[in-house]
Amino acid sequence: MPDPIGKITLSRYAERVLAAHAELAAELRAPEPFSREEIAAALAGSARDDEPALKCRLRRLRRRVLLRVMARDLDGRADLAEVCATMSDLAELQIAAAQAWTGAQDLVVVAMGKLGGRELNVSSDIDLIFVYPQAEDPQPVERAGRKLIALLSEVTEDGFAFRVDMRLRPYGDSGPIACSFDALEAYFVAQGREWERYAWIKARPITGSRHAELASIVRPFVYRKYLDYATLAAMRRLHGDVRRDVARRDLAEHVKLGPGGIREIEFVAQALQLVRAGRDPELAVRPTLEALQRLGERQMLPADAVRELSAAYVFLRNTEHRLQYLDDQQTHALPHDAEDRRRIALMSGCDAWEPFYRQLQTHRDAVQRQFHEVFTESAAPEGPDVWRDDRESVAQALAARGFRNAEMSADRLAAARGSQRYAMLPTDSRRRVDALVPALAAAAAQCADPDATLARGLDLIEAIARRAAYLALLAEHPEALQRVTKMIAASSWAAEFVTRHPLLLDELLDDRMLYAAADWGEFERTLRAALAAAENDAERQLNALREQHQAQLFRLLAQDLAGLLGVEHLADQLSQLADIVLQVALELVWSQLRTRHRTAPRFAVVAYGKLGGKELGYASDLDLIFVYDDPDERAAENYARLAQRLNHWLTTRTSSGVLFDTDLRLRPSGDAGLLVISLEAFAKYQQESAWVWEHQALTRARFCAGDAQVGAGFEAIRTRVLTAPRDPAALAQEVRAMRQRLHEAHPNPSRQFDVKHDRGGMIDLEFIVQFLVLAHAHRHAALTANLGNIALLKMAGELGLVTPARAEQGRTAYREFRRVQHALRLSGAQYARVPLQSVAPHVAAVRALWSEVLG
Numbered sequence: 001m002p003d004p005i006g007k008i009t010l011s012r013y014a015e016r017v018l019a020a021h022a023e024l025a026a027e028l029r030a031p032e033p034f035s036r037e038e039i040a041a042a043l044a045g046s047a048r049d050d051e052p053a054l055k056c057r058l059r060r061l062r063r064r065v066l067l068r069v070m071a072r073d074l075d076g077r078a079d080l081a082e083v084c085a086t087m088s089d090l091a092e093l094q095i096a097a098a099q100a101w102t103g104a105q106d107l108v109v110v111a112m113g114k115l116g117g118r119e120l121n122v123s124s125d126i127d128l129i130f131v132y133p134q135a136e137d138p139q140p141v142e143r144a145g146r147k148l149i150a151l152l153s154e155v156t157e158d159g160f161a162f163r164v165d166m167r168l169r170p171y172g173d174s175g176p177i178a179c180s181f182d183a184l185e186a187y188f189v190a191q192g193r194e195w196e197r198y199a200w201i202k203a204r205p206i207t208g209s210r211h212a213e214l215a216s217i218v219r220p221f222v223y224r225k226y227l228d229y230a231t232l233a234a235m236r237r238l239h240g241d242v243r244r245d246v247a248r249r250d251l252a253e254h255v256k257l258g259p260g261g262i263r264e265i266e267f268v269a270q271a272l273q274l275v276r277a278g279r280d281p282e283l284a285v286r287p288t289l290e291a292l293q294r295l296g297e298r299q300m301l302p303a304d305a306v307r308e309l310s311a312a313y314v315f316l317r318n319t320e321h322r323l324q325y326l327d328d329q330q331t332h333a334l335p336h337d338a339e340d341r342r343r344i345a346l347m348s349g350c351d352a353w354e355p356f357y358r359q360l361q362t363h364r365d366a367v368q369r370q371f372h373e374v375f376t377e378s379a380a381p382e383g384p385d386v387w388r389d390d391r392e393s394v395a396q397a398l399a400a401r402g403f404r405n406a407e408m409s410a411d412r413l414a415a416a417r418g419s420q421r422y423a424m425l426p427t428d429s430r431r432r433v434d435a436l437v438p439a440l441a442a443a444a445a446q447c448a449d450p451d452a453t454l455a456r457g458l459d460l461i462e463a464i465a466r467r468a469a470y471l472a473l474l475a476e477h478p479e480a481l482q483r484v485t486k487m488i489a490a491s492s493w494a495a496e497f498v499t500r501h502p503l504l505l506d507e508l509l510d511d512r513m514l515y516a517a518a519d520w521g522e523f524e525r526t527l528r529a530a531l532a533a534a535e536n537d538a539e540r541q542l543n544a545l546r547e548q549h550q551a552q553l554f555r556l557l558a559q560d561l562a563g564l565l566g567v568e569h570l571a572d573q574l575s576q577l578a579d580i581v582l583q584v585a586l587e588l589v590w591s592q593l594r595t596r597h598r599t600a601p602r603f604a605v606v607a608y609g610k611l612g613g614k615e616l617g618y619a620s621d622l623d624l625i626f627v628y629d630d631p632d633e634r635a636a637e638n639y640a641r642l643a644q645r646l647n648h649w650l651t652t653r654t655s656s657g658v659l660f661d662t663d664l665r666l667r668p669s670g671d672a673g674l675l676v677i678s679l680e681a682f683a684k685y686q687q688e689s690a691w692v693w694e695h696q697a698l699t700r701a702r703f704c705a706g707d708a709q710v711g712a713g714f715e716a717i718r719t720r721v722l723t724a725p726r727d728p729a730a731l732a733q734e735v736r737a738m739r740q741r742l743h744e745a746h747p748n749p750s751r752q753f754d755v756k757h758d759r760g761g762m763i764d765l766e767f768i769v770q771f772l773v774l775a776h777a778h779r780h781a782a783l784t785a786n787l788g789n790i791a792l793l794k795m796a797g798e799l800g801l802v803t804p805a806r807a808e809q810g811r812t813a814y815r816e817f818r819r820v821q822h823a824l825r826l827s828g829a830q831y832a833r834v835p836l837q838s839v840a841p842h843v844a845a846v847r848a849l850w851s852e853v854l855g
Helices: 006-010 012-020 021-029 036-043 052-074 080-102 138-153 181-190 194-202 211-222 232-248 261-278 289-295 303-325 338-347 352-374 391-400 406-417 428-443 452-465 468-476 476-488 492-500 502-508 520-534 540-562 567-591 635-651 680-688 692-697 708-720 729-744 762-776 791-796 804-826 842-852
Strands: 108-109 126-132 178-180 603-608 621-628 676-678 700-707
Touching: 006 012, 006 052, 006 338, 012 021, 012 052, 012 126, 012 804, 021 052, 021 194, 021 406, 021 621, 036 303, 052 080, 052 138, 052 303, 080 108, 080 126, 080 138, 080 303, 080 676, 108 211, 108 391, 126 138, 126 635, 138 178, 178 729, 178 791, 181 211, 194 232, 232 261, 232 621, 232 635, 261 303, 261 352, 289 303, 303 338, 303 352, 338 352, 352 603, 391 406, 406 452, 406 708, 428 468, 428 476, 428 492, 452 468, 452 492, 452 502, 468 502, 476 492, 476 502, 476 540, 492 540, 492 762, 492 804, 502 540, 520 540, 540 567, 567 603, 567 700, 603 635, 603 708, 621 635, 621 680, 621 708, 635 676, 676 680, 680 692, 692 708, 692 762, 700 708, 708 791, 729 762, 729 842, 762 791, 762 842, 791 804
Parallel strands: 126 178, 621 676
Antiparallel strands: 108 126, 603 621, 603 700
16 A cells, blocks of 8 residues: 555645644545445535634645645545545535535525536645525525635635635626526526526536526526537637737646646637537536547547547546645646645656656647547638629629529529628628638639539528538538538428528538438437426427438439438438327326326327338328327326327427428328227228228338237238238229329329429339239238338249239339339429439330239
8 A cells, every 4th residue: 555645745735734734634544435325415504603613624624635636636545626626625625614604595696617627636726606585675685695705715714615606696796696597598598608608508506496497597598409510619709818828928837728728728629619519418417537539439520639639638637636736726836946846746756847747748738639630610711702792794604613593693693692691691690601601712613613612502501601600510511512502402492491490500510420321229219308398398308309300312312312221211211200209199198198107108100101101201291190098087098198299399499490291191080080099990991990091101111110909909910901801803993093093183284204293103003012012912922011102113023923023023113103203302392303214114114014903
């Protein structure tokens, strides 16, 4: 075991204390850390102390704790985490004891800074803010707050317990000692500054009650619901002010404020938290090392940056403690005195100052390098000089870059530059637009249709111009501008989508994540975490559902446009995404239903149509029905409420848009039927009352969310219905009649071929498959599997139900029609129509197959 006296004699403070109080040497030999429970025991009964006795108790306890912490730290028994946790425990419990003595039970003490993050120094001020829930007479609370400060910070013959710094409160030294929740919220709205957002990241209430209410005030001030890249510019300015102050005060050798110091590490972590934690609540953590770790896990900081910054943080904080161990002074400056340098080096495990200083400088250099990587503003690539008032020269510049309709594009630019929207922008936002437009023109010039791409890009910039954070994102990340330009060039639908949902621009920052295969388990965990972070706030939860869904859909869109996903694989992925969102939304809505009669509902969502067949597109409606199997007399009413609310959660338009459009008309008896039906009633309806077209629809139905047992019950009913024997001739007549009605409902006055609705198109193939299932599943039950039209056609050919060659031609035709339809939708086409000659062989193949199967 290390010598318990050992290095502690390097501390002049420890020497003085031990000389005056020899009995405290026992603290040096204590085998365990000074635990929270031991601190609490030392404070037990303090509420009965008179004021001098309480002050004496608090100060003598600090002396004991500090000596033990110092001894354990210097002889290697305690790491940085133990030191900070012990000092934080001491501060929290002493604050609670002092507050209890004052009798101010309504007061909420908010720990800021190092104490807020439970990273307290051994000889640090504690930054506190006092708030209270009710806007009552503030005088008693003010008096209690001042008394609490005095109990902790007044210097007596025993020293002090903790120095208290209240300057972070609203209005600083000129503000009241304590403020109400309402006053705090009003201050944030009217007066809150960028540096205060930074300071409140670490805010942590440590006494009092109604902490959730306080969090609901603080969180929207600190963390924006969008990606707040404008914060980086504000943090640059704030750090620039700090750097100038450091230079003015000659603090280059200050381990906290100097270049490469602790503050720069905190700046990196907290700036990225401010940018992103509004969208990713798991980033809203207080300890610096934990924040760095989480940023690294999300690839928001490179692994080497996390490693270097974390190592530097530990080294610098340990150095800070050794500086403070010398005389129990709140100091961060490296000493000039040779003897002090010798002591610091020996405390740090070095034989002399020079090797210690080399280690220190290595860490500070690494911090400065990583700080530069995060905070250096990226310059947008220089583009053509097209953002000026000389329209003729703008047109010439565009033409020189390959714009085929330069006059039209010059008009579009002039309209944007001359708009009231541009004129009313704040100076910083206008400066960013001035840089972005030429960069956009340069990127558009590299695309197949520069004019259309520029117009779509201008639409996007105009849509986000009033949101400085989005402009800042593109200005800070030129690679994001390049990627979004390529996407909007490839698809007008993609351009409209990202313009409607500019939050998605963040997805463009890291192409490794953008193009990575979907991890559905991780997506579900992230979605659930986002909803949990918005607990008790229905509007935030509605938006969280939409934003998480949109972000994953956008990643699939990017992979689609990059040629990484085929149409069939994409449809599978979009269907999987919808299934997960439906499951999570269903659970959430049920948990909020006050009249629910069981923990988990015996309720299932059944998908028909595109989702049922796993052929979902980007903007497909969801054809859904709701079934249950629950004998409880409250079941029907509760599940009807559940279905109504679930549909509301899916279809309501919020500030983040609509989650899904739904169509519930395929339920038994359509719009005239009940919204929710029991499995028993569903089975009876299908077997006794359903039309043939409803059985056709059932071929593409599947359980997609809810209780798996209820889902299995539905699948069993579906199989029984589909495998029932039918008269093929009568069935064919019904199918042909329904196909005719559909054809008449979708007239095509154009001279082009509609790949979905016209004879020989997709619907003909779908009807062929549905007929084959209904006509033959009683002999071939495998046909009831929900495998999709392409797989079922192959099975029909293998079973001899159709000519194998024609089945294969039908499969090829269906694939091509889906590809054409998908491409046209991406290009913004209203209808999936093409010249007949471009798909003539496929149309002929489908018509031949129809003739063979349905006559």
